[in-house]
Amino acid sequence: MTKTKTCGQALVEILKNYAVDTIFGIPGVHTIELYRGLENASLTHITPRHEQGAGFMADGYARVSGKPGVCFIITGPGMTNIVTAMGQALQDSVPMLVISSVNRTHQLGMGEGRLHELPNQHGLTSQVCRFSHTLLSADNLPKVLAQAFAVFSSQRPGPVHIEIPLDVLAADASHLDVSAWPLPQPPAPHPQAIEQAAALLNNAQRPLMILGGGAKQAGPQVQALAEKLSMPVINTCNAKGVMPATHPLWVGGTPSHPALRKEMEDHADVVLVVGSELAETDYDFFFLGDVAMQGKVIRVDLDAAQLLRNHRADVAVYADAGLALGALHEQVAAVQAEAGYSRVSALKEAISDLNKPQYQAVFEVIDAVLGDCVIVGDSTQPAYYAQAYYETKAPGRYFHSTTGYGTLGYAFPAAIGAAIAAGDLPVIGLTGDGGGQFSLNEMITAAENQLPVIYVVWNNTGHGEIRRFMDDARVQREGVNITPPDYTALAESMGCVAYNADTLEQFANALKAAAQAGKTTLINVSEAGLEAGYAF
Known part of the structure; x- marks a missing residue:
């Protein structure tokens, strides 16, 4: 029976149904089947001059658009070239979908010196992505892509890698349903965690909010909660612009600055950390040592494991940042509006020295x-x-x-x-x-x-x-x-x-x-x- 649609063509159709509009990639003899469907799908294709460039392009696209950047990458050297870009996206929680070819299913792991062969391409990429999957049957393509886009829609984002053997890429996929799957929404906070966090904030005399990249989409909720508690807001680089820089509670700066670290570590009695790793590159850029906050710490994060890294939380809230801050806003009592303004002015003055x-x-x-x-x-x-x-x-x-x-x-x-x-x-x-x-x-x-x-x-x-x-x-x-x-x-x-x-x-x-x-x-x-x- 004549094939009317290959797995590679079906993949392109599915991507378009998930609102993908741009592909970054360098065609190779092992990815030609991925390109069979591009013309009819009317997707924009950008050809970088190096696969690392493709990954960085996808990264920049994702950070500005909020949508995952998508790459088509050849087997072997294409993958080793892009892993650095995937590592950058993983560290900064940037949604990126990397589709690659891999040798035919009966050749995997044989070490026979095939073109572009790696002993374990999946093992290599699994170190720089949220998950890496080898598609062994065209029938599983829709569900595997749905799992990838579920990471982007409801979990801490990052790169996802799907490798497809050459024989599977060319397999008949005429029977597949190429429509997008309904995707899960990010988790809401547990009521008990919100009650505990609200109790700490209601008793705070010097509350402080710290924002990481996980708060990028929560600007209105950040501002509303900060205003209700007259709470100064410090941001990491990936949280720039979450609140207007002209807002009287927006400190700006970098939490690596000694004056801001001192505020976090010694002066704030309750620190609300939203979507931030509390990692060295944001908090210890001057190599002063890991941040050690003496007050109560509330952490909000979409990644449950991250809530247990770098700094112990007194209350750990596993949830989407906007949903968690919105729930907190309902349970905290408003304080005098000007209470935090003088603290912000003093902090801004203190960080001007650099x-x-x-x-x-x-x-x-x-x-x-x-x-x-x-x-x-x-x-x-x-x-x-x-x-x-x-x-x-x-x-x-x-x-x-x-x-x-x-x-x-x-x-x-x-x-x-x-x-x-x-x-x-x-x-x-x-x-x-x-x-x-x-x-x-x-x-x-x-x-x-x-x-x-x-x-x-x-x-x-x-x-x-x-x-x-x-x-x-x-x-x-x-x-x-x-x-x-x-x-x-x-x-x-x-x-x-x-x-x-x-x-x-x-x-x-x-x-x-x-x-x-x-x-x-x-x-x-x-x-x-x-x-x-x-x-x-």
Whole structure:
């Protein structure tokens, strides 16, 4: 009997029924069957220049759109290339679906030297995702994809990997129901946990709220509860924009700052931690030691296991952040509105000591020229500044790879995914000259797809942050003074518009020109020139 629909075609149809609109992938001889159905499905396909780039693009797309980024990846080297991007997404709880091929079912685990063969591809990817599944029958495709999208809709998100043997990809799937399955909603809090948490908050004299990325969708509930209890709010990087930066209870900053840590550890009598790991990269960026809060701690998290990591909770609330905060709001008593305002003012004053005028000036120019925009940061000096001081108008407007997994080479590709999801919002990819060399080839992907990404390269001719660490540790500089390429020439060769900026005025003019042109643009900013040529 003639096959009318292969498993690969059915997969594409199912993805579209889950509202997937974009695929990031590099076709290979082992994934051709995945591409058979793309044309009829009218999905956008973006071809990066490296599979790690595909993963970072999917990451940036997911952070801005709120939908999972989807990748098509070949067997073997395609998977080993993307695992770093999956590790970054896992650390930051970013929804990502990675579909890969794998050798035929009768060849699995045989070690016969087949093309792209790994001894255990599933074992490799299982370390960097929520779950990894080998599809051994086309009949199971709908339910396995439903399980993946259930992670994205109702659990702590992260990458999911599904590998499909070549013979299963080509198998007849004409009989499958390709409609999307009804997906579970995130869990509501247990009434007893809410009662216990509300009792602590009602008796608190100096309550404090700390937000992680798990609170991104709970902005209204965060603000309502903070206002009812006049409770200052501190955020991690992934919670930027959850409340307006102009709100009198919004502290901003970074919980790694010594003054904010002191407030958390010694002064607050009840600390409400919402959707945060309490992990080193957010709370101990300056290597002061793990945070140790002396007051009562209430933790709210969508991941039950996370409630038992890093810091013991006096009350552990396993629930969606918005549902938990809404339930708490109903059970707490309102306090005098101005009670927390003076605390916020004092904290803001205390954290201003680390402000760096050269970086502040750059972000002020970005705000003045572009207004509301998306900034995607790499591991570079301005990104470290932004972690503590740059505030956004909404969630998903600033994110980076500096915290969490801490990969280099993130901004060039991730800004592409962000631009696809951002609509008319301007998008900046902010990278250093050192980290940019990990993935500068993806500039051509942005230009090829006519995406108006503005790449800003902070050029200090090497790995500046590691130089500083070496100097502080009195270690002779080695391997950090690397030679950067001619970024403007490279960008122009890839079809981008390019500018050099040695002063803040030149940077502002280049940014204005880029915004007006609406083309992929690179601005090479000389750190030394900017600091020497402008009086801060």
